Amino acid sequence: MNGRVVRGASAPPIQVPGYHPRPRYDLARTRRRIEEKRASRRSFALTLIPMVDLFAVLVITLLMNFTTEGEAYFRPRDMGLPRIATGQALRSRPLLSVIGGKVSLESAEETGIDGEDLRTPDLPLLRETLRRMKASIVATGAGAAAAEINVQADENAPLDDVKLVMRVLKEEGWTGLNFIVAPPDSP
Amino acid sequence: MTAGGKEPNLTPFIDLFSVLTCFLLVAFAWTRLDAMNVAADDSSAVAAAGPRLTLHLLPEKVIAAADGEEREIPNGPGGALDAEGLGEVLAAWREKHPDRRDVVLAPDGQAPYGAMIRLIDLLNAADFAVGVNPH
Numbered sequence: 001m002n003g004r005v006v007r008g009a010s011a012p013p014i015q016v017p018g019y020h021p022r023p024r025y026d027l028a029r030t031r032r033r034i035e036e037k038r039a040s041r042r043s044f045a046l047t048l049i050p051m052v053d054l055f056a057v058l059v060i061t062l063l064m065n066f067t068t069e070g071e072a073y074f075r076p077r078d079m080g081l082p083r084i085a086t087g088q089a090l091r092s093r094p095l096l097s098v099i100g101g102k103v104s105l106e107s108a109e110e111t112g113i114d115g116e117d118l119r120t121p122d123l124p125l126l127r128e129t130l131r132r133m134k135a136s137i138v139a140t141g142a143g144a145a146a147a148e149i150n151v152q153a154d155e156n157a158p159l160d161d162v163k164l165v166m167r168v169l170k171e172e173g174w175t176g177l178n179f180i181v182a183p184p185d186s187p
Numbered sequence: 188m189t190a191g192g193k194e195p196n197l198t199p200f201i202d203l204f205s206v207l208t209c210f211l212l213v214a215f216a217w218t219r220l221d222a223m224n225v226a227a228d229d230s231s232a233v234a235a236a237g238p239r240l241t242l243h244l245l246p247e248k249v250i251a252a253a254d255g256e257e258r259e260i261p262n263g264p265g266g267a268l269d270a271e272g273l274g275e276v277l278a279a280w281r282e283k284h285p286d287r288r289d290v291v292l293a294p295d296g297q298a299p300y301g302a303m304i305r306l307i308d309l310l311n312a313a314d315f316a317v318g319v320n321p322h
Contacts, residue, residue, distance in 0.1 A: 048197040055204035062211030082301040084308035087221025098300075150222065155301025159244075159294045162303075166321035177319075178222035179304055 081182040082155040090150065093178060094133050096169075098153040098161050105129050110136050118161050123168055130172040148176035225307060226318045238287060240280050242310075244294040244303055251276045254283070268302065270309055277313050293320045 076099055094107035101119070103126055106112035110133045116125045149169060153162050169177065243250040249260040249268065253276075260272035280287070290310055294303045303319075310317050 048201065052197055052200055052204065055201065055208060059204060059207050059211065062208065062215055066211055066214050080301075081220070082304040084221070084223060084304060086308050086311040087223055090220050090222040153300050155299065155304070157300045158296060159298050159300055159303055160296035162300050163294065163296055163321045166319065170321060175226055177225045179225060179307075181221050181223050181304060181308075183219060183221050 079152065079154045080156070081152065081180060083182045083184050085184055087181050087183055090180065091148070091178065093148050093150045095150045095152065095180075096165065098151070098157055098165055101161065103161075103165055105133075107133050107136075118164055123164075126165075126168055127172055130169070130174060134173060147174055148178060149174045150178045150180055152180040223304065223307060223311070226316075238284055239289070239291055240276075240287070241291045241293055242306065244292060244298050244306055246295065246298045246302075249273065249306065251280075253280055266302075268305055268309065273306075273309055274313070277310075277315065288315055289318065290315045291318050291320055 076097075079097075079099065094105060094112070097104045097106075098118075099115075102115040102117055103123070104112065104114050104116075105126060110129070113125050113129050116123060151162075151165070151169075166177065169175070238254055240251065240253045243252065247262055247266070249262075249272075251258045251260060251273075258276055260269050260276065263269045292303070292306065292310075307317050307319075
């Protein structure tokens with residue numbers, strides 16, 4: 001778009017200015033950089049494929065460790081469970097814990113107890129809660145499950161405590177005991 | 188990245204994966220635990236009257252009582268149960284009474300809980316049904 005020369009009859013030739021006067025400084029480079037920046041902004045896109053890959057790996061990992069058997073139990077940090085080789089899958093049952101001379105009971109169906117002293121004569125609170133839980137489970141129609149309970153205790157706990165609890169369970173009609181154990185390869 | 192372009196629309200995938208991830212995180216088994224089923228009733232484990240094998244678990248040994256005889260199985264080094272000695276007792280019992288697969292376990296109150304569980308584990312591995320006498 002250079003200027004073109006218009007010649008008149010007597011007048012000196014008129015120099016028509018071009019599209020833009022020649023810049024004194026090199027603005028072309030600056031303009032190009034501005035244009036490039038603007039173009040890069042326009043074409044910005046979040047690459048979602050790595051995110052989908054990550055989610056897929058996460059979902060596969062979680063699926064491999066998925067459980068429907070209700071293992072989300074409270075387990076004290078300092079409780080060391082015995083490790084054995086012939087364990088079976090843990091089923092969702094009321095959980096009875098023997099910890100430090102106290103007994104706790106929790107269940108999805110009924111309000112449990114938190115730490116009744118095992119030296120309490122005849123353990124009335126535990127007996128009452130066990131009866132209530134049994135009635136609640138029987139009412140749901142789960143026949144065999146009404147006699148089963150999960151029991152956890154520290155591997156160094158004296159058997160006197162566990163035997164006392166077992167006697168109470170037997171007298172209240174809970175004869176199927178599932179002792180919670182750790183598999184041999186557990187960390 | 189527009190719908191109908193060359194690339195698929197990933198937004199529904201991300202939505203789905205987000206929901207799945209949240210759901211699976213809630214149901215994740217952070218610690219794998221097993222269970223060992225035991226009858227808390229010595230009479231229910233022993234199917235019928237007749238000869239019975241009773242194991243008395245003491246802190247330092249196991250006493251096997253059967254047919255009016257008793258045999259002591261002292262614990263090994265470190266207080267561990269003597270699996271070999273127990274295996275011999277069980278093999279002898281099985282030879283004498285091949286149809287009896289039940290054992291009554293009478294643990295002493297001073298023995299640790301872990302020792303009882305390990306003893307039941309050995310008996311289960313040898314294909315015996317265990318009934319624990321809590322008295």
